[in-house]
Amino acid sequence: MGKKCVECDEEAKYKIKDSSEYYCTECAEEHFGDLDLLVVLEDEAQRLKDFVNKKILSPQEEEELNQ
Numbered sequence: 385m386g387k388k389c390v391e392c393d394e395e396a397k398y399k400i401k402d403s404s405e406y407y408c409t410e411c412a413e414e415h416f417g418d419l420d421l422l423v424v425l426e427d428e429a430q431r432l433k434d435f436v437n438k439k440i441l442s443p444q445e446e447e448e449l450n451q
């Protein structure tokens with residue numbers, strides 16, 4: 385389940401470090417000129433996806449990776 389932006393209820397893309405407040409890209413940029421304060425939620429999702437993708441490689445794909 386995606387998190388909602390606390391400002392506008394859009395799908396959140398960022399989370400404030402050490403907090404449970406979530407922001408969409410627009411609100412995050414508006415409130416925090418410095419996005420370093422924020423954790424990018426997509427990173428985590430992408431890592432998971434990569435992990436899953438690696439688990440379901442076809443034998444041919446695995447062969448290509450090992451070359």
Ligand SMILES: [Zn+2]
Nearest residue numbers: 389392408411
């Ligand atoms: Zn927002």
